[in-house]
Amino acid sequence: MSVNVCTDQLVLALLPPERITSVTWLSRDRGTSLMAAEAGRVGVNYGMAEEVIREKPDLVIASPFSAPALRGMLKRLGYPMIEIGAANSFDEIRAFTRQVAAAVGEPARGEALIAEMDRKLAALARAPHATYRVAAWDRLGFGAGKGTLQGAIFEAAGAYNIAADPPTSGYGHPDAEVLLEAAPPLLIQGAPDVPQPSLGDDIEQHRVIRRFWTRQGRLLNIPQAYYVCGAPQVADVVEQLRDQMHTAAARTHAPLPFAGVRQ
Numbered sequence: 001m002s003v004n005v006c007t008d009q010l011v012l013a014l015l016p017p018e019r020i021t022s023v024t025w026l027s028r029d030r031g032t033s034l035m036a037a038e039a040g041r042v043g044v045n046y047g048m049a050e051e052v053i054r055e056k057p058d059l060v061i062a063s064p065f066s067a068p069a070l071r072g073m074l075k076r077l078g079y080p081m082i083e084i085g086a087a088n089s090f091d092e093i094r095a096f097t098r099q100v101a102a103a104v105g106e107p108a109r110g111e112a113l114i115a116e117m118d119r120k121l122a123a124l125a126r127a128p129h130a131t132y133r134v135a136a137w138d139r140l141g142f143g144a145g146k147g148t149l150q151g152a153i154f155e156a157a158g159a160y161n162i163a164a165d166p167p168t169s170g171y172g173h174p175d176a177e178v179l180l181e182a183a184p185p186l187l188i189q190g191a192p193d194v195p196q197p198s199l200g201d202d203i204e205q206h207r208v209i210r211r212f213w214t215r216q217g218r219l220l221n222i223p224q225a226y227y228v229c230g231a232p233q234v235a236d237v238v239e240q241l242r243d244q245m246h247t248a249a250a251r252t253h254a255p256l257p258f259a260g261v262r263q
Contacts, residue, residue: 001057003047004066005032006229007084010100011061012038013231014109021055034225034233049073059103087230088149090121090156097232113232120235121156124242129158132245134220135184136163139203141175144188150227153234157241159188176208183259186248187213188241190224218252220244 001021002011008027011020012035020042026032027039045051047067052060052074060081062071074081082103087093094114101110136144136154142163144150154161162184189204213219222244226237 001045001052001055001059002027002061003045003052003070004061004063004084006065006086006231007061007063007100008039009033009035009229009231009233010084010097011104012042013113013233014097014101014104014106017041019104021057022051030225031223032225032228034229034231052079061100061103088147089152089230090117090234093117093149093230093232093234096230117232117235120239124156124235124238129242130246130249132159132186132249133184134159134161134186134188134245135179135182136161136189137179137187137209138189141203142178148227149230149234150190153222153227153238153241154188156238157245159186159241159245176206180208180212180258183256185252185256185259186218186220186245188220188222190222190227212256216252217248220248 002008002023005024005026008023011023012027017038022043022045023039025044025046028036028044030036033039043055045055047070049070052070058080060074060079062074062081062083064083064085066083071081071083082099084096084099085092087096094117097110097114098107101107101113134154136142136150144154144161145164151161162182165182187209209219220241222237222241226234
């Protein structure tokens with residue numbers, strides 16, 4: 001039984017449905033889960049202690065983000081439980097995949113998932129490629145800093161994220177004027193699969209973004225599910241991002257009209 005959307009990803013990748021009592025209801029959300037289709041084949045839970053008692057799993061797989069009250073109760077009652085941290089690098093994805101695989105008795109399956117990820121990453125590293133100057137910009141503003149999984153994806157894909165440099169490095173929050181001053185040729189946004197409108201739409205669809213990036217084919221999207229939770233499938237989005245950057249760079253030769261201009 002998994003009680004966190006990130007541990008859901010590993011459990012669903014490692015085990016057949018008949019060995020899973022339930023995963024969290026969030027695992028069926030394509031915006032945050034890479035394994036939404038697989039999650040539809042098993043039961044779901046809402047991280048409640050009553051559900052653990054009713055389902056009687058042999059093992060509960062949690063994370064530091066699972067409900068503290070639930071984790072505390074399971075420890076007091078002696079339920080078998082392991083806790084998996086948040087993966088912010090490819091090395092941590094390898095470590096956490098092995099941890100869960102060992103706990104559920106599927107070390108060979110875990111190694112196969114890691115080997116496939118490493119094969120794809122190694123092929124990308126060997127292939128000649130340009131380094132693309134980009135900015136990570138989404139509903140929260142500038143992002144994908146060093147030490148994050150999103151940042152690791154950018155680096156492996158050949159993207160240099162200027163959000164780590166002045167002037168953007170001082171702005172975690174959205175600031176269109178700073179974005180104009182930085183003038184990155186490409187913008188990369190996380191692509192949430194959410195039908196409901198939100199205030200974040202005003203940031204992602206700012207008129208400056210629409211005029212200079214969206215309409216000129218300079219705006220790229222990668223699914224947030226790939227970097228919200230670390231799983232071996234992350235190599236797929238590295239491939240997608242490199243392909244997107246190559247295509248966008250090929251059709252947008254001219255620099256932005258304000259690039260290099262200082263007031």
